[in-house]
Amino acid sequence: MTHDPTPTVPDHAGAAPDLLAHWVVKTARAKEMIAWYSTVFGAHVVHEDSQIAFLTWDDESHRLALVKVPRVLRYLFPLAHLRRKIYGVDHLALTFTPLERLLTNYERLKALGITPVWSINHGPTTSLYYEDPDGVRLELQTENFATAAETADYLHSTAFAANPIGVEFDPDYLLERLRRGDDPACLLERGAGTRPGTTSRANKRTITWKTL
Structure with missing residues (x-):
């Protein structure tokens, strides 16, 4: 047999x-x-x-x-906030389409005193991270590629392997570029949100330990 x-x-x-x-x-x-x-x-x-x-x-x-x-548990908030950084679920991601909607929503929230704790172009996405009053982290993102197949190809590229976390960006500058008529597709590239005279910061650490 x-x-x-x-x-x-x-x-x-x-x-x-x-x-x-x-x-x-x-x-x-x-x-x-x-x-x-x-x-x-x-x-x-x-x-x-x-x-x-x-x-x-x-x-x-x-x-x-x-x-x-019970409200008494709110005094344990710092411990719960720390737990996210070292163990368990790190964040939830929600997609906004297109980039303009992500950035105009950023502008609206900023005027109300709500600002991102992290702004980064991961490569597959352009992402703004926020934290709610309990420290739950939400990633508001837009997709950088038109199709899932293009995103998958990028995830298998040497560029992504060299830096799978991404490059931080200035959302105000990205919004300025969008409003002056720059091609939205170009604004989705890593480094597009780096204001002239500043250095594009590549973040190669893991997201979990980013803010420790």
Whole structure:
């Protein structure tokens, strides 16, 4: 009896989800969290009681649920904030299309006192990182390539291997260039957001340890 050494490839058809429906955060700052997400995403409350609040900003029934925990736990916030930097989920990424929408939203939030903690062109994306009142980090991004296939090709390139984290940029300068009529496709390239007279900073550390 002969043995076929060819490994059996599992059938993953239908395994991938259709979309990310929502996420849930335990918080002692429900009021502040609702206000922040209302400002940043235009969220509104679809249900709230003493234990939980459901928010949405599009046609999904809810995108974010806030489980209310005792307010005394807010004093442990520094510890929770530190945990993100060393273990567990680091951030959630949400896509804005096109680049102009990402940058005009940046400008709107900046006028309201909400600014990114990190602005970086990863290569596959141009990304602005924000933190909500509980320190949950959100990456607001735009795709730098027109198709998923082009992104996949870039991820296999030597340029990405040499620096898989990216190059930091000045979002104000990128917005200036966009408004003066520069080609949006060129603005998605690494280094496009580096203001003349400054140095483009390549960040080769991992995202997890970026702000330790």
